[in-house]
Amino acid sequence: MESIIRDGVTIYIPQEICGLIIHHWPTNLTKRELINLCLVSNGFCAEARHLLYSAVFLTGKDIYFSFCNTVIRRPILVEGMQQLVLVLPLQKTYSIGDYMIKQVLNFATHLCDLRILCDPKRSSRNVRRVGRSILEGHKFKLTTFVNTYFEMPEIVKFLASQPTIETFVTDQLDTQSLMELPLTSLRNLRCAFDPADLTFLQALAGSSSSRWTVERLQLNITSKAPASLRGILESLGQHLGQKLRSLSLVLVIQIYEIPIVQRIVRNVAVHLPRVKFLELVCEKNESTGLIIDINNTATPPNTSLHTLLLHPPT
Incomplete structure (x- = not known):
């Protein structure tokens, strides 16, 4: 309990009040302001921390x-x-110590969002690096996991525990490992995808993945042939x-190839009638203000599609 002496009278402030003051501050406190609050008193320090x-x-x-x-x-x-x-470096460059990272993860018992990213300045996976053992033996239960560092086969066991x-x-194209993911609660999936290999989409409805209830999907299409999109959408419609x-x-x-965009919209409306949001991220873009009128793309009347977003990758 905090104590403040005012006019010779000691006023005691419970830590709960310190928390209410911080959490109901009129504006969002900056990191510097939170650090300064840590210096005020033990009660404010605990809440700011x-x-x-x-x-x-x-x-x-x-x-x-x-x-x-x-x-x-x-x-x-x-x-x-x-x-x-965690933006992990390559141990060839400098060593952090796998044990130290694992200890931090072990103490974070309420962690729900873990993102392990490869340092973009040192993106090669062909050299010695932080070991996958940092992911083993933790009590946290994740709802979000982002991985651009470890190879897919290395994290299948970890995913099975989450x-x-x-x-x-x-960011990896590994159909076989994706098909083996034991994620029964998966709602949102973002991955690379080769249109020439539809086995992954088929697996989403197959025996190994029939428990999945994916509602949001982002596919990084590796092919440059727009004609293959129809097959992808047909397969998505069949399985999801x-x-x-x-x-x-x-x-x-x-x-700016409007006919292609309109064709995609029509196929989504036909094969995925429950999709409400469609986003197209194109690698080439020479028109930054393009707006497609969904009502003029000859979509079926029973479609749920009401939002179409077009933009270049960020």
């Missing part, structure tokens, strides 16, 4: 060492952490037509 460590982004040797050492000394700091983003994952994002509500396609076409 909770906000400071609720979402953490780590990159760079010095930041990693400082954060990991601090948490290992005071594990209570990350007990309430909800999101952790059946609560609802959103999974990967009753589940899918949102579809995002990353394509290699030009947004």
